[in-house]
Amino acid sequence: MDTTLRDGEQTSGVSFLPHEKLQIARLLLEELCVDRVEVASARVSEGEFEAVQSICSWAQRRGHINKVEILGFVDGNKSLDWIERAGGRVINLLMKGSYRHCVGQLQKTPEEHISDVIEVIKNAQSRNFDVNLYLEDWSGGMKDSPEYVFQVMDALKDYGVKRFMLPDTLGILNPLQVIEFFRKMVRRYPDVHFDFHAHNDYDLAVSNVLGAVLSGAKGLHTSINGLGERAGNAPLASVQAILKDHFNAITNVNEEKLNEVSHLVESYSGIAIPPNKPIVGSSVFTQVAGVHADGDNKNGLYQNDLLPERFGRKREYALGKSSGKANIRKNLEELGLDLSEEAMKKVTARIIELGDKKELVTQDDLPYIVNDVLKHTTLEDKVVLKSYMVSTAFGLKPVASVQLEVNGNVYEETATGDGQYDAFMRCIRHIYKNKLDRHFPWLSNYNVTIPPGGRTDALVQTSIEWEYDGRLLRTHALDADQTEAAMKATIKMLNLIETYYEEKAYYYK
Numbered sequence: 001m002d003t004t005l006r007d008g009e010q011t012s013g014v015s016f017l018p019h020e021k022l023q024i025a026r027l028l029l030e031e032l033c034v035d036r037v038e039v040a041s042a043r044v045s046e047g048e049f050e051a052v053q054s055i056c057s058w059a060q061r062r063g064h065i066n067k068v069e070i071l072g073f074v075d076g077n078k079s080l081d082w083i084e085r086a087g088g089r090v091i092n093l094l095m096k097g098s099y100r101h102c103v104g105q106l107q108k109t110p111e112e113h114i115s116d117v118i119e120v121i122k123n124a125q126s127r128n129f130d131v132n133l134y135l136e137d138w139s140g141g142m143k144d145s146p147e148y149v150f151q152v153m154d155a156l157k158d159y160g161v162k163r164f165m166l167p168d169t170l171g172i173l174n175p176l177q178v179i180e181f182f183r184k185m186v187r188r189y190p191d192v193h194f195d196f197h198a199h200n201d202y203d204l205a206v207s208n209v210l211g212a213v214l215s216g217a218k219g220l221h222t223s224i225n226g227l228g229e230r231a232g233n234a235p236l237a238s239v240q241a242i243l244k245d246h247f248n249a250i251t252n253v254n255e256e257k258l259n260e261v262s263h264l265v266e267s268y269s270g271i272a273i274p275p276n277k278p279i280v281g282s283s284v285f286t287q288v289a290g291v292h293a294d295g296d297n298k299n300g301l302y303q304n305d306l307l308p309e310r311f312g313r314k315r316e317y318a319l320g321k322s323s324g325k326a327n328i329r330k331n332l333e334e335l336g337l338d339l340s341e342e343a344m345k346k347v348t349a350r351i352i353e354l355g356d357k358k359e360l361v362t363q364d365d366l367p368y369i370v371n372d373v374l375k376h377t378t379l380e381d382k383v384v385l386k387s388y389m390v391s392t393a394f395g396l397k398p399v400a401s402v403q404l405e406v407n408g409n410v411y412e413e414t415a416t417g418d419g420q421y422d423a424f425m426r427c428i429r430h431i432y433k434n435k436l437d438r439h440f441p442w443l444s445n446y447n448v449t450i451p452p453g454g455r456t457d458a459l460v461q462t463s464i465e466w467e468y469d470g471r472l473l474r475t476h477a478l479d480a481d482q483t484e485a486a487m488k489a490t491i492k493m494l495n496l497i498e499t500y501y502e503e504k505a506y507y508y509k
Contacts (some may be wrong), residue, residue, distance in 0.1 A: 001037040001221050002028050002236060004265060006071055008227030009040075011271060018051035020268045024224075025055045029064050029262050029500065033252045034236070036227040038092060038221075041071040042079040049086055055088030065089050066130065076118050080124055091377045092165065093120060097135025097152070099145035101105050106380070110148055114155045121159050134386035139168040142181040153189055163193045163219060168208060171201025186216035195219030198234045199224060205234040210242060213249070224265040225280065226410070236278035237262060237311075245305045255330060256312040261490075279311055286316045311444040332366065346373050354459070354480055369478060380409050383494040390420040390483060402427035407498070420483045428490065439492065441468035443491055448482050466493050473497075 005021050008014070016024065021039065028034050040052045052070060059065045065087075072079030072091040083091055095117045096102040100165065102113050110420045117133075124131050133156065135141065142151040153164070166185065168178070178196070185194055198205040198210035198221070208221055226235035236259045258290035262280040266273050275283040285308040307314050328348055330341060349372045387403040397416040400423035404411050417423030425443070432440045445465035459478050462485035466473040473496055477488035 001039060001069070001167045002032075002034045002223060003038040003169075003197075003233065004042055004223040004225075004227055004376065006038040006223075007229065007233055008152045008223040008225075008265075008269075010229040011232065011269065014227065014269045014271060014390060016051070016268055018054055021051040023059060024053050024261075024265060024268065025068070026058065027257070027264065029059070029067060030062070030256065031257045032236075032261050033254045033257075034065045035252060036069055036090075038071065042073065042091075043075075047086065049082070052083075052086040056089075060087060069132065073133075074113070076120070077123055078128065079121070080129070084127060090132065091124050092132045092134055093117070093124070093206040094134045094136055095152070097149060097167070098139035098141030099148035100140060100147065101137045108364060110151055114152060116126050117156065118159060121156070121161065123292075123403070125160060126151065130162050131358070132195075133161045134163055134165045135169060136167060137169045138166040139173045139177075139181070140170065142184070143172070143177075146184070150188065150424075153185075153192075157189060163195050164189075165195040165197055165219070165221070166197050167197035167221075171199030171205070174202070174204055174210055175207045175211035178208045181214045182212050182215035182217060184458065193218045195221060197249075198220040198226065201231065202232040202458065203231070204243065205232070206238050209234045209239050210246075211352055213243065213247060214399050216319075224264055225269075225271065225277070227265070227269060232272055235277075235279075259311050259313055261499055279306070285313055297455065323489060328366075332370075343370075343373075351407050375486075381495055382498040383491055386410060388424065388487070390424055392420055398423045400424040400427050402431070404428065404431055405438065406431075406494075421486045424483070424487055425490070428494075439469075441466040442470075446486070448485070460485050462489050464489045464493065468497060 003017065005024060009016055013324055014026045025037055025039055028037050029470070039055050040048050040099055053333060056065060056068055059068045066089055068091050069090040070086070070088045072093050074093065074095055079093075081093065096113060098107060099110065100109055102108060106113055108116075112423075119135075121131050135149065135152065138149065157164075165184070173181070182194070184396070196209060196217045196219070198208045198212075200206075202349070210220075218486065221240060222236035223233040224236055226232040226238075226447070236253070240251060240253045240258065242254060243251060244255075259280050262273060273280055273282070275281045277286060285306075285493060320402045328344065328351065347370055350369055354369075384405040386405050389401045390398065391400075392398040397418070398420045399414065399416050400420065402412065402424060403411075404427075413424055413427040413430045413435075415426035417426050418471050429440045432438045443464060444467050445463075447463045449461050449463070459480060460482050461476060461478050462482065463474065463476045464486065466475070472494055475492040475496070476490040476493060477485045479485035479488060
């Protein structure tokens with residue numbers, strides 16, 4: 001049973017709009033194929049009523065109405081009336097599962113509380129509702145007042161409750177306690193259907209779910225991305241993968257839709273999925289170390305049963321300072337590119353250079369890096385940027401100092417400008433005008449973009465157009481830094497000019 005729309009919405013700062021709730025409910029039931037969804041708490045707001053009404057109307061038309069569950073309270077007929085008006089047919093009735101909560105919060109005796117619960121159950125059944133019963137703070141009850149828990153169960157087990165739902169409301173249990181307490185419940189009430197509802201306060205929700213499965217739980221409560229109050233609930237994706245791979249359990253969950261639904265909920269909730277979150281995180285199927293890519297080439301040595309294709313994803317090989325040629329080759333193969341060893345060395349060196357700047361390059365960036373590195377390798381570099389420094393300070397103009405080698409001669413210049421690149425360009429112009437006595441091209445267009453198709457801003461692409469002696473020159477360069485990319489594009493332009501100068505014996509005056 002997925003409780004993203006009820007308990008998940010109790011995540012701080014999360015509030016789904018009615019149409020968002022309907023869309024999530026539809027995906028959960030018809031795409032992801034969970035067995036049940038808990039969509040709301042009764043009597044919360046008019047917006048909540050509108051959302052539940054639209055979900056129930058849709059579910060009724062699609063034959064899912066008995067899979068839509070709504071949390072209700074021991075409040076006479078108030079919750080029942082609200083749910084009935086919204087079109088719901090299943091109430092998840094919330095009662096106290098520990099003596100401390102019963103006496104301390106309700107200020108009633110166990111007998112009084114049980115009597116109130118029985119009244120709501122009978123009223124619900126008279127309206128043809130299915131009734132499930134939450135024993136709130138059941139974990140606290142089993143730790144501190146098990147006799148109260150058994151008193152409640154003995155009194156209510158024969159009233160036609162479909163499921164008794166046992167929550168670790170405050171997330172206080174560990175797996176050994178879950179096993180101990182669940183086995184006590186199952187041994188004492190072997191014919192009762194028990195659900196387990198875990199909370200993740202100690203980061204033990206998934207482990208506790210497994211303890212419940214081992215001990216006879218027949219139903220599990222999860223949420224998409226582990227959303228929920230405080231530290232959240234057990235995430236559906238993790239629970240599904242562990243049940244299948246470690247327990248050989250068969251569920252109805254369509255694993256291929258887990259990633260899609262997770263990212264939709266991420267978008268609607270505004271709660272970002274951590275990159276390293278199992279199954280659905282952006283980096284969990286990404287190999288970074290080159291040795292791992294090499295091992296994958298040799299019979300999948302660094303792969304486990306969590307194959308990304310199961311979840312509608314694919315394995316990726318990150319490009320960075322620790323990638324190595326194996327990672328790069330893997331990415332190039334997928335792009336249909338085959339480079340020589342010499343070209344591979346140059347591309348690898350460029351990627352490592354970017355990695356040293358803490359940039360993660362994606363496969364989508366790779367064609368642009370290859371193009372940038374290899375496009376001008378046939379030219380002998382006659383103009384080389386030997387050294388440079390650019391700086392900026394508040395209240396002062398940016399300053400650049402440049403050491404430029406032209407045809408084996410080294411020239412130095414310092415200048416200020418309206419920006420870092422402008423200061424750099426003034427240095428270059430001074431060298432060409434004052435020391436080489438040459439005309440300098442006119443910069444006619446300057447454009448900075450993220451490489452088309454790129455999924456990150458690890459790289460920027462600078463494209464510059466120059467007018468020179470009646471010609472239009474275009475140069476491009478990539479770098480993690482916009483100014484460096486522009487400087488590299490400028491040096492490429494100067495090499496083009498030197499080639500024209502040499503071939504056609506143009507002398508600039």
